[in-house]
Amino acid sequence: MTDTVSAVDLRRAFLAHLAGDVAAAEATYRAALTHPAFAGAAYRHLTHLLEAQHRWEEALDVAREAHRRQPQAADVAVHLATLLLGLGRYAEAWPLFEARAALAAGRVRPDLPYPEWDGGPVRSLTxxxxxxxxxxxxxxxxxxxxVARGVAVTLVVRPELAALFGGLGAAVVPAQGQLRIPVADAWTMLGSLPGRLGVTLETLPGRTAYLHTPEDRREALADKLRPGARIGVVSRGKPAHANDHNRSLPYEGAAFLLSLPGAQSLLPDESPLPLKDFADTAAVMAQLDLVISVDTASAHLAAALGKPCWILLPWVGEDWRWLHDDRTDSPWYPSVRLYRQPAPGDWAGALRALAQDLQVFLKAR
Structure with a gap:
């Protein structure tokens, strides 16, 4: 590679990257780092390339340099934050994670007549x-x-979560229509709580369960599962998710899970059950022995309920919360077991490991 890199070279490198010629792509990306016109794109592409190969420390070095050069770029800060989170370096990551507020996904911040919480003492909090x-x-x-600290919490959430979150000890306000929100000492975004509370891997509270099925939903959906159903299956997430093509199972993998003894799909469009929100799904999960899910909200729900939950994780686009160290457990959820693709696209390898463990699990029940 010469010392001159053109836009055409960068496009060719990206196509080589997509085609699997990562060595050629990496060489061009690194050459482009010194060119002001292309450095931003080169840093971004190079970081993704290194992450896709699980070269985490190298990716972190590149992301740090990108942030040093572009300290005001919110997407660069958030990317660095998620890399740090995936490596368990929470104290450094949380302040950078706050840059998400400047991204399109973060533009839900409220306009309230009291200050944003800085983590200091408060008596009430939205x-x-x-x-x-x-x-x-x-x-x-x-x-x-x-709540245990004596803070009166008002939790403003999407309607799909309102009933589920009713047992957290907070006043829950569904985010629909004209909102009536009590005056509080301060407000904060939900994703800012761990940073404001100074959470690290060492101080992360490892609760078995912190969500509970509302009693009315439990009664309404009691014994609604088909006879013999013991395993809830979630084989795909929302197609709009940026990494859904990697995280969701192909047809063969989904069919394999649904062929397991006692398997019942928990996807609303595949289930005969009336699942209108997460409280309904929680009521169904309460009747099961195990939930097997790809990395989507249903996995978090089962884990937060304390239900045994086995999560299938892709090699590419592995999410930060499961950590990048090949561990099979989660510090966030004691009831979780992780099954990672052993190589890019290798769902068969992950499913083989899961099937072996499932035989032992079912014999023990």
Whole structure:
């Protein structure tokens, strides 16, 4: 590679990257780092290339340099934050994670007549829902901590989560129509709670369950599963998710899970059950022995309920919350077992490991 890189070279490198010629792509990306016109794109592509190969520390070095050069770029800061989170370096990551507010996905911040919370002492706090449903379920674990400290919490959430979050000890306000929100000392985004609370891997509270099925939903959906159903299956997430093509199972993998003894799909469009929100899904999960899911909100729900949950994880686009160290457990959820693709696209390898463990699990029940 010469010392001159053109836009055409960068496009060719990206196509080589997609085609699997990562060595050629990496060489061009690195050459482009010194060219002001292409450096931003080169840093971004190079980081993704290194992540896809699980070269985490090298990816982190590139992401750090990109942030040093572009300290005001919110997407660069958030990318660095998620890399740090995936490596378990929470204290460094949380402040950078706040840059998500400047991204399109973060533009749900409320306009309230009191200040944003800085983590200091407060008597009352409004907590605002954000990001995906799985993120909301994951971060809701910190609401009971605040309540236990004597903080009066008002939790503003999407309607699909309102009934489920009713047992957290907070006043729950569904985010629909004209909202009536009590005056509080401060407000915060739900995803900011771990940073404001100074959470690290060492201090992360490992609760078995912090969500519970509302009693009315439990009664309404009691014994609604087909006879013999013991395993809830979620084989795909929402297609709009940026990494859905990697995280969702192909037809063969989904068919394999549904062929397991006692398997019942928990996908609303595949289930005969009336699943109108997450409280309904929680009521169904309460009747099962195990949930097997790809990395989507249903996995967080089962885990937050304390239900044994086996999560299938892709090699490419592995999410930060499951950590990048090949561990099979999760510090966020004690009831979780992780099954990672052993190589890009290798669902067969992950499913073989799961099937072996399932034989032991079912014999023990």
């Amino acid at each position: 907590v605002w829902d954000e990001q995906g449903f799985g993120d909301a379920i994951q971060f809701a674990r910190f609401v009971p901590d605040l």
